[in-house]
Amino acid sequence: MRALLVEDDEMIGSSLSQALEGAGWSVDWVRDGALAQSALADGGYTCALLDLGLPRQDGAEVLRRARERGDATPVLVLTARGSLDDRVLVLDLGADDYLLKPFEFRELLARMRAIVRRRDGAAHSVIGNTALQLDLTTREVLVDGQREALTQREFALLHALLERPGAILSREQLENRIYGWGEEVTSNAVDVLIHGMRRKLGPDAIRNVRGLGWRVPSR
Secondary structure, three states, rough: OOOEOOOOOOHHHHHHHHHHOOOEOOOOOOOOHHHHHHHHHHHOOOOEEOOOOOOOHHHHHHHHHHHOOOOOOOOOEEEEEOOOHHHHHHHOOOOEEEEEEEHHHHHHHHHHHHHHHHHHOOOEEEEOOEEEEEOOOOOOEEEOEEEEEEHHHHHHHHHHOOOOOOOOOOOOHHHHHHHOOOOOOOHHHHHHHHHHHHHHHHOOOOOOEEEOEEEEEOO
């Protein structure tokens, strides 16, 4: 899964990027509000972590503009601003959650999972269809009741497909969800990944729609 981290503090941004990547996320890190606007407009993020006190454009303004243009990316605000007015402001602007600095990394991950679940319309941490389910907490796939471990990129690809069972996702859409900035992506990277997952999950788990992309069955 791919996250946008908007944080101008070098130490916090670096440590968070490393920790999130260690937890299986692809992370794009920007340090000011203008770059955050551009990154969100490009899309493809599972969620965004947004500081408020940013150079060039305040985080609240980034959030306001994103929601005004219809951007539904789940946003978790991370800030040292703890007043009631600040919390009410960003929640009314469309933030999905709010976490005060300093915080425990485990809580951050749990809140990220929660806002992604709500975006997916799921009340718990398992999404999918009757034959294929993805556990967002353990990062495992359940195939006919049996658990299988997934690599980081396998998890990101399957999460993108299982968010909307039955919908066709193109190669570009899947690449945007799997890979972060600066990662080298070969022309057949998605094909190779899906081929390996079919061997693990079964030949009909992920279906090709010729010329359009891939999908998982809706039921």
